Amino acid sequence: MNTLIEQNKTYTENGIVYPSKVMLDLSELKKVYPTPKGDYVVLEDLNLQILKEEFVTIIGHSGCGKTTMLSMIAGLNPISGGNISVLGKPVTGPGPDRGVIFQAPSLMPWMTAFQNVLLGVDQVFPHATKNQRHDIAKYYLQKVGLEKDFHKKASELSQGMQQRVGIARAFAIKPKVLLLDEPFGMLDSLTRGELQDILIEIWNKEKITAVMITHDVDEAIFLADRVVMMTSGPRAKIGDILAIDFDRPRTRKSVLDHEDYYTYRKHLIDFLEH
Numbered sequence: 001m002n003t004l005i006e007q008n009k010t011y012t013e014n015g016i017v018y019p020s021k022v023m024l025d026l027s028e029l030k031k032v033y034p035t036p037k038g039d040y041v042v043l044e045d046l047n048l049q050i051l052k053e054e055f056v057t058i059i060g061h062s063g064c065g066k067t068t069m070l071s072m073i074a075g076l077n078p079i080s081g082g083n084i085s086v087l088g089k090p091v092t093g094p095g096p097d098r099g100v101i102f103q104a105p106s107l108m109p110w111m112t113a114f115q116n117v118l119l120g121v122d123q124v125f126p127h128a129t130k131n132q133r134h135d136i137a138k139y140y141l142q143k144v145g146l147e148k149d150f151h152k153k154a155s156e157l158s159q160g161m162q163q164r165v166g167i168a169r170a171f172a173i174k175p176k177v178l179l180l181d182e183p184f185g186m187l188d189s190l191t192r193g194e195l196q197d198i199l200i201e202i203w204n205k206e207k208i209t210a211v212m213i214t215h216d217v218d219e220a221i222f223l224a225d226r227v228v229m230m231t232s233g234p235r236a237k238i239g240d241i242l243a244i245d246f247d248r249p250r251t252r253k254s255v256l257d258h259e260d261y262y263t264y265r266k267h268l269i270d271f272l273e274h
C-alpha cells in the first residue's frame, strides 16, 4: 500500500522506501493582480501535487485563473504567495525544465519549421554537436508528421501545422514538465483529434509530466490520468480531482466504449454546472 507521498521526502510501499514521486508541487499558491479598483485575488490557498510521468488536465470556468496558474508554473508570471517547485526546486523564472505549448504557437514567421525547432534546441543543448542538434530537431518534426515540410517557412504553414511545430519545439528541448494552455483550442475537430493522438503518442514514449488546460471535457478525459477541477474565481482553488482509470495506450473508441466513461463525464459536467 502506498502510505505517504511528500515533496522532497520518501514514500513507502510494502515496507520499501522509495524517492518522492512528486514532480510538481504547488503549495498555498496565491495570485493577486493589482487593478484600478484595488487588488484582485485570482487564486488563493491553491494546493496541488503532480507526480512524475503523470498527465493532468485542468478544467474550470473561463476566467477562473487556469492560465494564471500555468504561467506561474512556467515562471512567466510572478507568484504573490505560497510556492511552486519542480523536483523540490522553487520556480523563480522560466527554465528549460519546463516546456510550454500555447494556443497559438508564436513561431518566428520568417524561419522554417526546422529553424524554429532548432532555435530552442540550440539554446538548451549548446554543448551538443551541430549534427546532434539537427537530429533532435528532425526527429521531433518527423514525430509530428512534418517530415515533408521541414523547410517551409512558418508563415506558409496552416494553423494545425504550426501547432505541430509548436509540439515538436516543446518536446525537442526535453523538458521535465510540459505545460499546455488549450493547445488545440483554435483547431477544427479533425485536426484536434489528430494532434491529440500525436501528443499522447510522444508522451507515452517520453513520459514527461504534462499539465494541460482544456475547455473540452472529452479531451480532458481522453488524455488524463487525473482531471483537476478549479473552482470559479475570485480566490479560485482546486475544487475536485477525478482519477481516470483507463489503461494506456488508449484509443478514442476504447475510451468511449468503457463503462466508466459516462460516469466520468457526468462528474465533470456536474462540477462545471454547479
Ligand SMILES: Nc1ncnc2c1ncn2[C@@H]1O[C@H](COP(=O)(O)OP(=O)(O)OP(=O)(O)O)[C@@H](O)[C@H]1O
Pocket (backbone or CB within 6 Å): 033, 034, 035, 040, 042, 060, 061, 062, 063, 064, 065, 066, 067, 068, 069, 233
Ligand atoms: N495581467 C492581469 N491583470 C489583471 N487581471 C488579470 C490579468 N491577467 C488575468 N487577469 C484576470 O484574472 C482572472 C483569471 O484570468 P486567466 O486568464 O488566468 O483565467 P482562465 O481561467 O485561464 O480563463 P480562460 O479559460 O478564459 O482562458 C480573469 O478575471 C482575468 O481577467
